Amino acid sequence: NHLRLSLRRPRGIINAIGFGQGNKLEHLKGDLVEAVFQCRYNEYQGRREINLYLLDVRSCASDAPSIQSQDRKGGPKMSSLDRAVLGKIYRLLMDSSLEDGRLPRKEIPLLAKLAKTTVDNMETALTIFEELEFLTLTPDRINMKKAPEKKELTESPTYRSIQQTNNK
Numbered sequence: 001n002h003l004r005l006s007l008r009r010p011r012g013i014i015n016a017i018g019f020g021q022g023n024k025l026e027h028l029k030g031d032l033v034e035a036v037f038q039c040r041y042n043e044y045q046g047r048r049e050i051n052l053y054l055l056d057v058r059s060c061a062s063d064a065p066s067i068q069s070q071d072r073k074g075g076p077k078m079s080s081l082d083r084a085v086l087g088k089i090y091r092l093l094m095d096s097s098l099e100d101g102r103l104p105r106k107e108i109p110l111l112a113k114l115a116k117t118t119v120d121n122m123e124t125a126l127t128i129f130e131e132l133e134f135l136t137l138t139p140d141r142i143n144m145k146k147a148p149e150k151k152e153l154t155e156s157p158t159y160r161s162i163q164q165t166n167n168k
Helices: 022-027 083-096 105-114 119-131 157-166
Strands: 003-009 012-018 033-044 047-059 102-104 135-137 141-144
Touching (some): 003 022, 003 033, 003 047, 022 047, 083 119, 102 105, 105 119, 119 135
Parallel strands (some): 012 047
Antiparallel strands (some): 003 012, 033 047, 102 141, 135 141
């Protein structure tokens, strides 16, 4: 008895499956759930997508939406985009891309969750990496470069701007 869920996220729906967890359905109340899952790639008929494999699921303790960290102006904090976080995001992008370096942009919200950052910070990181010529962006795809030339983060105008804003 398996449990299959369609989870709504800001940029669409992602499917999740919990093998042997069908009995939990009767305990789920309301629209919000808390879920623990593993992300895995699934390839079928030449199409590769990220699937969520539920490890545990329960009704959300609160119906209150989560609140993202914000700066004084009401926008997302950029201070978390330091060298270590950008390195973590870059490694995640490399590990998540196909052999030819392609990665669908629609996966950015899920990748942001895996990197424990906001979608806005993920988009900003992509801009920084594009300025450093580590990748190219199209409206629907991220194209990772195999062996980009090593560059300093300060060569990115976006990164310098963030550093200046955070130092004020």
